[in-house]
Amino acid sequence: xxxxxxxxxxxxxxxxxxxxxxxxxxxxxxxxxxxxxxxxxxxxxxxxxxxxxxxxxxxxxxxxxxxxxxxxxxxxxxxxxxxxxxxxxxxxxxxxxxxxxxxxxxxxxxxxxxxxxxxxxxxxxxxxxxxxxxxxxxxxxxxxxxxxxxxxxxxxxxxxxxxxxxxxxxxxxxxxxxxxxxxxxxxxxxxxxxxxxxxxxxxxxxxxxxxxxxxxxxxxxxxxxxxxxxxxxxxxxxxxxxxxxxxxxxxxxxxxxxxxxxxxxxxxxxxxxxxxxxxxxxxxxxxxxxxxxxxxxxxxxxxxxxxxxxxxxxxxxxxxxxxxxxxxxxxxxxxxxxxxxxxxxxxxxxxxxxxxxxxxxxxxxxxxxxxxxxxxxxxxxxxxxxxxxxxxxxxxxxxxxxxxxxxxxxxxxxxxxxxxxxxxxxxxxxxxxxxxxxxxxxxxxxxxxxxxxxxxxxxxxxxxxxxxxxxxxxxxxxxxxxxxxxx
Amino acid sequence: xxxxxxxxxxxxxxxxxxxxxxxxxxxxxxxxxxxxxxxxxxxxxxxxxxxxxxxxxxxxxxxxxxxxxxxxxxxxxxxxxxxxxxxxxxxxxxx
Numbered sequence: 001x002x003x004x005x006x007x008x009x010x011x012x013x014x015x016x017x018x019x020x021x022x023x024x025x026x027x028x029x030x031x032x033x034x035x036x037x038x039x040x041x042x043x044x045x046x047x048x049x050x051x052x053x054x055x056x057x058x059x060x061x062x063x064x065x066x067x068x069x070x071x072x073x074x075x076x077x078x079x080x081x082x083x084x085x086x087x088x089x090x091x092x093x094x095x096x097x098x099x100x101x102x103x104x105x106x107x108x109x110x111x112x113x114x115x116x117x118x119x120x121x122x123x124x125x126x127x128x129x130x131x132x133x134x135x136x137x138x139x140x141x142x143x144x145x146x147x148x149x150x151x152x153x154x155x156x157x158x159x160x161x162x163x164x165x166x167x168x169x170x171x172x173x174x175x176x177x178x179x180x181x182x183x184x185x186x187x188x189x190x191x192x193x194x195x196x197x198x199x200x201x202x203x204x205x206x207x208x209x210x211x212x213x214x215x216x217x218x219x220x221x222x223x224x225x226x227x228x229x230x231x232x233x234x235x236x237x238x239x240x241x242x243x244x245x246x247x248x249x250x251x252x253x254x255x256x257x258x259x260x261x262x263x264x265x266x267x268x269x270x271x272x273x274x275x276x277x278x279x280x281x282x283x284x285x286x287x288x289x290x291x292x293x294x295x296x297x298x299x300x301x302x303x304x305x306x307x308x309x310x311x312x313x314x315x316x317x318x319x320x321x322x323x324x325x326x327x328x329x330x331x332x333x334x335x336x337x338x339x340x341x342x343x344x345x346x347x348x349x350x351x352x353x354x355x356x357x358x359x360x361x362x363x364x365x366x367x368x369x370x371x372x373x374x375x376x377x378x379x380x381x382x383x384x385x386x387x388x389x390x391x392x393x394x395x396x397x398x399x400x401x402x403x404x405x406x407x408x409x410x411x412x413x414x415x416x417x418x419x420x421x422x423x424x425x426x427x428x429x430x431x432x433x434x435x436x437x438x439x440x441x442x443x444x445x446x447x448x449x450x451x452x453x454x455x456x457x458x459x460x461x462x463x464x465x466x467x468x469x470x471x472x473x474x475x476x477x478x479x480x481x482x483x484x485x486x487x
Numbered sequence: 488x489x490x491x492x493x494x495x496x497x498x499x500x501x502x503x504x505x506x507x508x509x510x511x512x513x514x515x516x517x518x519x520x521x522x523x524x525x526x527x528x529x530x531x532x533x534x535x536x537x538x539x540x541x542x543x544x545x546x547x548x549x550x551x552x553x554x555x556x557x558x559x560x561x562x563x564x565x566x567x568x569x570x571x572x573x574x575x576x577x578x579x580x581x582x
Contacts, residue, residue: 102562195542209541238548239541307528310521318502325503327575332568338578344505356504360495360514361521363502374525379538381528386539418517419524435542459543 005029009074009168009222016063016073023063023073027056027117030075034119034166037485041142043151043161045080046088047120055117062115071229072115077167079158080121081128082108082213083202091204092124092136092154095330095350105202106234107171107213114229119167123157126352127321128178128206130154131424132414135354140411143185144483145449149408152182152424158216159186165486169217169226173203175210176309177403177428180440183216184403184452187442189469189479190216191223194460195435196241199234207316208239210309210432219479220441220469224249227462243460251463252470257291259468260396266302267401267427279444279451280402283472287400290471297392297399301384305430306422308385311365311378312433317355318362324350357418386434393458398468402427403440403452427454437462441469442478450478488522490515 005026006012012026031049038044052075059073083089083101090096104112111118125135133141133156141156143149144164151160155172159182162170172179174192183190191214198213205211215226227248234240263284268277284294326332326346333349336342351359365374392399405426414421431438436459443453453472457465473479492511495518499506506514560573569576 099566102559102566235548235550239543241543242548301531304528304531307525310525311528322503326568327577328563329566329568336578339580340503341505342578343503344500347503348505351504356506357514357517357521359502359504360498360518361525363498364490364494364518364522365525367498367501376538377528377531377533378525379540380533380536381531383536383539384531384533386542417520419520422524433542 007165007168008218009071009225010219012074012168013070017068023056023059023117024053027052027075027119030119030167037164038166040147041144041160041164041485042139043123043141043157043164043166044077044120045090045092045123045138045157048087048118051087052117052119059115059117069114071225073117074169075117075119075167076111077120077122077158077161077170078108078118079124079155079171079173081124081173081204082171083204084108084118084121087121089121089204090137092126092138093350093352093355094137095324097137097331099329101202103202106199106236107203107230110230110232116229122161122170125154125156126355127204127317128154128173128175129317129354129358131177131181131421132409133157134411135352137352143408144485145187146408147485149410149449150185152185152408154178155216156182159183159188159190162186162188162216162218163483163486169215169222171213171230172216173211173213174432175206176313176432177425179214179216180403180428180438180452180454181425183440184450185408187450187478187481187483188216188218189220189223189439189441190214191227191439191462191465192431192437193227193231193462194241194437196239197231197460197462199232199237199240201234201236205320207313208320209316210313212432220439220466220473221249221252223439224252224466246463248463248466251467254467255291256287256468256471259292259398261287261292261294262297262392262396262399263294264297264299264302264399264401266299271405271423271426272402273406273446275446276402276405276407276451279446280400280453283443283453284400286475287468287472290475295396297396299388299392299430301381301388302430304381305385305433306426308378308381309429309433310361310422311374312382314358314362315365315375316362318359318366321355321359354418382433385430389434389436398465399456401454403454407446407449407451431456435459437465439465439469441472444478488526489519490522
């Protein structure tokens with residue numbers, strides 16, 4: 001067994017294949033690190049030691065028998081929104097504190113079939129509603145770069161775990177930025193696939209027309225390897241794309257000569273920290289040196305994406321979360337006096353403040369007399385945003401901008417004003433509204449905190465994004481920097 | 488847009504959420520701020536724009552109407568807060 005282990009899934013895979021160490025040994029390494037430093041970070045809700053070691057032993061047997069796939073025996077962290085048989089799936093909520101799913105999410109089935117090792121279930125904003133991980137019933141997650149700051153959200157536990165070396169790769173979900181924003185805040189890479197690429201079966205629903213699962217990792221190469229495992233058509237998800245999946249790693253090293261990059265002027269607005277803008281501009285110049293051609297474009301409706309998102313997402317959430325009734329599963333209040341009391345108190349006790357706010361906004365926007373003014377209007381704005389992307393992708397191959405307007409903010413900084421928290425996703429929600437794909441990669445540091453560059457691609461163009469991100473990572477080392485608590 | 492405390496109570500009832508009277512003014516204030524923010528979208532000219540419900544404008548797939556799942560009542564009810572004889576228990580609805 002070596003003194004130190006490699007950090008990426010690709011390197012761990014190669015070392016497993018060369019018998020430098022076993023899956024049990026690398027799994028034990030991560031479990032030990034979690035035990036040592038996660039009290040401070042709080043990135044895991046549930047650590048699955050027995051299950052992980054059992055999976056690792058099975059993976060070692062598979063490899064010994066010569067039947068291993070690329071990621072067989074490689075550990076991962078699973079966002080606690082993906083249902084897992086025999087292990088609690090809380091979704092960060094008191095409502096599901098006692099919930100053990102009777103089935104596995106399709107994503108989990110894929111990861112199991114690959115022979116990957118689930119280290120545990122990661123912390124998240126309650127029902128994925130939040131941009132800081134502070135809305136979790138299990139307490140906030142801390143940013144590995146500065147423990148006084150948030151890791152972003154809602155996949156904040158997954159992002160912090162990867163950044164802190166508590167897992168090489170992780171799953172996440174992205175409804176309005178929940179993979180990309182925490183990836184940016186924690187100095188790692190994260191991909192939101194095209195809507196329909198990754199099955200939503202067994203992924204607890206927040207806003208069904210926006211939710212999409214995807215990977216978080218240290219490198220674009222690892223994102224591609226993870227996509228090869230989790231993507232694909234699923235007949236159990238009625239919105240799953242029937243388009244054939246592909247080898248997302250096959251184009252990683254392609255030349256980017258002549259690639260057309262659009263830089264939307266709306267991304268460089270007053271909200272943007274100028275130092276972040278400088279990092280992203282420098283990254284675009286670096287890509288131009290590699291042969292890409294950049295030009296300014298416009299996404300005129302982008303400033304309206306957050307207002308439209310905060311109608312559509314709450315509307316879908318208020319409908320989806322009506323299933324939590326205190327009757328069939330989840331939290332139930334004590335001594336209900338009648339059925340109405342059972343519903344109202346079970347839900348009031350089971351949900352936290354942000355989830356309640358969004359349910360109320362959604363119920364209001366959908367209520368009689370307000371539907372046209374809010375929900376219909378938001379759906380029309382959504383169409384305008386989609387048309388903006390269609391026009392842009394008629395002229396350019398990818399769109400580049402910042403992932404977030406600021407670096408990671410302090411724990412508690414936005415507690416008094418939900419709207420100021422919402423604006424943290426100002427550059428990411430348009431992607432979900434239109435359904436296209438986007439990733440975030442590290443592109444610099446401001447005052448010691450990571451900066452994320454967002455690369456947006458047309459529908460089903462993940463391989464091109466991963467190619468560009470990988471090429472960028474071969475000429476930069478931002479993604480190799482190690483967070484203080486992971487050193 | 489400003490939301491009154493009575494409106495908050497009405498929405499909370501629609502959404503089946505018990506909210507303490509003392510918390511109602513706070514919700515009224517926060518929801519008013521959120522709705523005021525949302526109304527920025529009224530700047531957009533949307534006459535004649537078809538509403539977009541879904542990113543891929545998908546047609547819902549049809550499948551053959553045949554049984555594919557087995558009865559797993561016991562497994563599902565193992566999650567239920569209160570059951571008896573295979574039934575979910577709720578407070579009495581009809582006297």
